[in-house]
Amino acid sequence: MPLAEGQIQVRGLVMGPGTMFETLRGFDPWSRQARAEQGDGRAWGDGAWSGAEWTAETVVPIPLRVKNAADRTPGGWVAAHQLLAEAFAPSHEDLELRWCTGGTEYVLFGRPRMVEPEVATAPAGWTYTRAAFVALDPTVYSGVEHSVSLGLPSTIGGLTVPLTVPVTVDATVIAGRVTVTNAGRKATGLRLRIDGPVPEPRVSLLTDAGTATLRFWLTLTSGQWLDIDTAARTVYxxxxxxxxxxxxxxxxxxxxxxxxxxxxxxxxxAAYNASALLTAFWRDAWH
Known part of the structure; x- marks a missing residue:
């Protein structure tokens, strides 16, 4: 179900307007800090020097007021708190922090890190609670993941008998290419899946800056597939x-x-097969 304006979601738990978890001032998924690979002093000169710089992991504070509207008792607060604690429990894999701003859903990937209630008010059935999420990947992505599938290029029409040149042979190339769009303000990787049978498949991305091509020097048989992450540079x-x-x-x-x-x-x-299939997944990305 889409999030309403101002709502936040972790592990299926929705916080914010219309829930038991009122979001307070201080929720900030946008702040960033730089990380320099080298930042030591100059061995033979004044000052310091810096090498390549990247964006550091991002700690997202999520301040809340936790109250159970149906049961404003200490027991009702405990029930609400347990839902929050379950959503922010440690994870062995990256999770989504999803939120809605300006009618658009965004997502960060990382790990829950903290649930800290001020329990002095718990007997009254509510608490101020500090939660936090660490975005190990600081890129903000679109909440919607785009996908597209395409087969190998083939030709239709034209002539197939020997002719004396010069001669015009009209034929149309179908499939094999598709337009993809990143509507964000930051470059973003692709997740690709290639399903066989297909010999020595290759995938190219044509942009204004040039053409980048991945070549796979193997043959996929029927039932085999490749999973490719172009940002992590992995192929399985x-x-x-x-x-x-x-x-x-x-x-x-x-x-x-x-x-x-x-x-x-x-x-x-390397050769045409009507069953070969490429499926691409990506998200729009922002800083």
């Missing part, structure tokens, strides 16, 4: 066995969607 066969060593990145490197515009995604292979 059937979800488990790494095939990074059988992958080469040509041209512009690993395909990354540029911000604020369209790009063309292309699928090709």
């Amino acid at each position: 066969l059937n979800g488990t066995a790494s095939r990074r060593g059988l992958t080469s990145a040509d041209g512009g490197g690993w395909p990354i969607l540029p911000p604020g515009g369209d790009a063309e995604l292309a699928f090709d292979a």
Whole structure:
């Protein structure tokens, strides 16, 4: 169910307007700090120096007023608090922090880190509670994940008999290419799945900056697939066995969607097979 304006969600628990968890001033998923790879002093000179810089992980404070509207007793507060504690329990994998601002849902990926109630008011059936979420990936993504599927390119029409050149052969290429859009203000990676049978598949992303192509030097049989993450630069066969060593990145490197515009995604292979399929997933991204 879509979130209402001002609502926040972690592990299926919705907080904010219309819930037992009133959000207070201080919820901030937008602040960022820089992380420098080198920041030491200069060994033979004044001042300091800095190398490559990146955005650090982000701690998102979530201040709440917890109250059970149906049971404003200490027991009612405990019931509400347990729901909150369950949502913010430690996790062995990244979770979503989802919120709605300006009618648009956004999401950060990371781990819950804190639930700290001021229990002095619990006997009255409510507390101020500080919760926190650490976004290990500081990129803000669209709440909606986009996806598109395409097969290998084929041709229809044209002539197939020997002719004396020059001659015009009209034919139309179908499938194999599609336009993809990152509506955000930050570049974003693609998650790709290639389903066989397909020999030596390759995926290209054509942008104004050039063409980036991934080539996979293997043949997928029927029932086999590749999972590719172009941001993490991982390639797995059937979800488990790494095939990074059988992958080469040509041209512009690993395909990354540029911000604020369209790009063309292309699928090709050493030989045509009507059953081969590429499915791409991505989210719009912001700083």
